[in-house]
Amino acid sequence: MALSSWKELPIGTIITKPGSAREFKTGDWRSQRPIWDPEKCIHCLICFIYCPDSSIKVNSEGKMTGIDLDYCKGCGICEEECPKQAIHMEIEKR
Amino acid sequence: MEKIFEVRWHGRGGQGAKTAAILFGDAAMSTGKYLQAFPEYGPERMGAPVQAFNRLSDSKITLHCGVKEPDVVVVLDPTLLESQPVTKGLKSDGTIIINTLLESKELRKKLNLATQKVFTINASGISRDTLGRELPNTPMLGALAKVTEIIGLEDLIAYTKKKLVKKFRGKGSGVIEGNLESIKRAYNSVRGG
Amino acid sequence: MPIRALTGNEAMAEAMRQINPDVVAAYPITPATEIVQLFASFVADGLVDTEFVPVESEHSAIAACTGAAAAGARVMTSTASQGLALMHEILYIAAGLRAPIVICEVNRSMSSPINIHCDHSDTMGSREAGWIQIFAEDAQDAYDLTIQAIRISEEVLLPVIVSTDAFIISHSMQRVDILEDNEVQKFIGPHKSPYSLFEKTITIGPLDLQDYFFEHKRQQIDAMWKSPQIIEKVAKEFATKFGRTYGFLEQYRMEGAEQVIIACGSTCGTARVAIDTLREKGIKVGLLNLRVMRPFPHAKLLELLKSFKLVSILDRSVTMSTMGGPVYVELRSALYDAPERPLLVDYIYGLGGRDIDVEQIMDVALKGEQIIKKNKVEKPVDYIGLRE
Ligand code: SF4
Ligand code: SF4
Numbered sequence: 001m002a003l004s005s006w007k008e009l010p011i012g013t014i015i016t017k018p019g020s021a022r023e024f025k026t027g028d029w030r031s032q033r034p035i036w037d038p039e040k041c042i043h044c045l046i047c048f049i050y051c052p053d054s055s056i057k058v059n060s061e062g063k064m065t066g067i068d069l070d071y072c073k074g075c076g077i078c079e080e081e082c083p084k085q086a087i088h089m090e091i092e093k094r
Numbered sequence: 095m096e097k098i099f100e101v102r103w104h105g106r107g108g109q110g111a112k113t114a115a116i117l118f119g120d121a122a123m124s125t126g127k128y129l130q131a132f133p134e135y136g137p138e139r140m141g142a143p144v145q146a147f148n149r150l151s152d153s154k155i156t157l158h159c160g161v162k163e164p165d166v167v168v169v170l171d172p173t174l175l176e177s178q179p180v181t182k183g184l185k186s187d188g189t190i191i192i193n194t195l196l197e198s199k200e201l202r203k204k205l206n207l208a209t210q211k212v213f214t215i216n217a218s219g220i221s222r223d224t225l226g227r228e229l230p231n232t233p234m235l236g237a238l239a240k241v242t243e244i245i246g247l248e249d250l251i252a253y254t255k256k257k258l259v260k261k262f263r264g265k266g267s268g269v270i271e272g273n274l275e276s277i278k279r280a281y282n283s284v285r286g287g
Numbered sequence: 288m289p290i291r292a293l294t295g296n297e298a299m300a301e302a303m304r305q306i307n308p309d310v311v312a313a314y315p316i317t318p319a320t321e322i323v324q325l326f327a328s329f330v331a332d333g334l335v336d337t338e339f340v341p342v343e344s345e346h347s348a349i350a351a352c353t354g355a356a357a358a359g360a361r362v363m364t365s366t367a368s369q370g371l372a373l374m375h376e377i378l379y380i381a382a383g384l385r386a387p388i389v390i391c392e393v394n395r396s397m398s399s400p401i402n403i404h405c406d407h408s409d410t411m412g413s414r415e416a417g418w419i420q421i422f423a424e425d426a427q428d429a430y431d432l433t434i435q436a437i438r439i440s441e442e443v444l445l446p447v448i449v450s451t452d453a454f455i456i457s458h459s460m461q462r463v464d465i466l467e468d469n470e471v472q473k474f475i476g477p478h479k480s481p482y483s484l485f486e487k488t489i490t491i492g493p494l495d496l497q498d499y500f501f502e503h504k505r506q507q508i509d510a511m512w513k514s515p516q517i518i519e520k521v522a523k524e525f526a527t528k529f530g531r532t533y534g535f536l537e538q539y540r541m542e543g544a545e546q547v548i549i550a551c552g553s554t555c556g557t558a559r560v561a562i563d564t565l566r567e568k569g570i571k572v573g574l575l576n577l578r579v580m581r582p583f584p585h586a587k588l589l590e591l592l593k594s595f596k597l598v599s600i601l602d603r604s605v606t607m608s609t610m611g612g613p614v615y616v617e618l619r620s621a622l623y624d625a626p627e628r629p630l631l632v633d634y635i636y637g638l639g640g641r642d643i644d645v646e647q648i649m650d651v652a653l654k655g656e657q658i659i660k661k662n663k664v665e666k667p668v669d670y671i672g673l674r675e
Contacts, residue, residue, distance in 0.1 A: 018487075156560060
């Protein structure tokens, strides 16, 4: 994406498009990847509360449905906090 | 350049030198004059010697320095004659008005004034009578108006009344009347030359 | 037009009352206390519709003002000296966010040593924060320029500091011509803001790194470049409507002069009397009142001053560069491109409120005569009224 010149930018350091942070994918910072085991998961959503990057996907019924790898930074907190060992970390292969 | 008329007020913190300068300047403006009224800038402490100043002119005053050679000096407190250089810079044809029980002749000698006019007024006595306490500023305002002829008694009374009513926001009618009476009495009893 | 006897502080507070800003967040400080105090009483008496935010420090005051301005409100505050210094961090933020805010400032020295009197160290110390800076000569200027500042600020989208000299103007009662409330309202018009939090979803003040920060700064510089036109336009409109003329630089008796004295603030008034007296004596000297310090009117100064033999600068603050005061340093730089330049001498004066009188200013011109005769400046930076 070409960056705007100073003449094109809106003044006052404002961002006029809402939700632009969504375009910034932090998933590529990851060196470890969380693997979720739906068999063991009891949908307590503890991982959802602890995830610092809001990367635990939850559906409208309140059930965990997986991990959003676009934003997951691989910190491993979910693995640590899950009471059922339903998440484990693996080395990210790129 | 129009002539600028300068007044220096000597008082003690709490005696109302600044208020008097403001009232005088304000009243003079009502006669169409340009004015300045400002205190000697500094921390205000009860009883400490303080000064306030006026400048009056028929055209805009742009001078913003201190007053060094006043046309008139007004002394609100007789004890200041001992401790303050009240005659400093007073023009040779200038005037000094002093709140005192002494006669102007005695004061002329005491202050070593040859060419200047010396006026006296018992402003403390007047304010004790009219306000029940020592507030010599409004009587001195009356005396100053009389001596300088910058504003007539009736105009001064009317104008000061308006200002005091505003200041006290409708309260203290006794104080207002007392102050106006002070002005009147001082206007009529200041003497010297 | 009503005529009133007002101190500089009262004149500024009166302007604020008539402007009737949406938000005032302020913390009182000598010698600007009365501005805040009077305004608080206008709020208490229901004379304004302003949301008044009494805060616990100047830092909070300007922070609240910046937030309110970003939300789309018309915002004002008042401070002096250490108060302005405490605002320093947020001054940059307000300017960067292009928040239109007007500060009624009273020029007071910076501690230490502690002192409450006039010099220009406080405002001059903020001159790179991105604010337009206007120096008022007297209470009338303070009143008129505060009203104009609202328009300037909202059209340029930069915040503005209008300042008076501590005590000399802030506490001196003078005759001031006041406009009617509706005239002021008509002049300033409805509030304009660059954006509003309430119109659509926007993000204000995000982290701005190597990819965009520079561009945003360049925009601020651009706004400063464009501001002179707007300052002049507003001044012209004010003059047409109300008959009092302002602008960047006011020339006083410069025609036929050989030398010019340049100053900011109340000293210009005293200097006028000095110039009149000197002119009567046949000394060819004029005065230039530098009313706007930011943006610095370098092109105009170059045009105006290049043909004089000598310019004496009266600086009421110092830069610690050892090159003299800020006006001198910047003027010297502005004249660099002139094929023929006047000689320049800087006089530092009036620090911590030391009085400057007519004779001292006359002395500057008399010394100037000697310098012109010798065609040589021996002491580029000198002092007035200092015990050597
Ligand atoms: S913490 Fe473990 S068990 Fe609970 S929702 Fe997350 S993955 Fe499932
Ligand atoms: S690894 Fe960290 S960032 Fe990724 S889902 Fe688990 S808690 Fe969230």
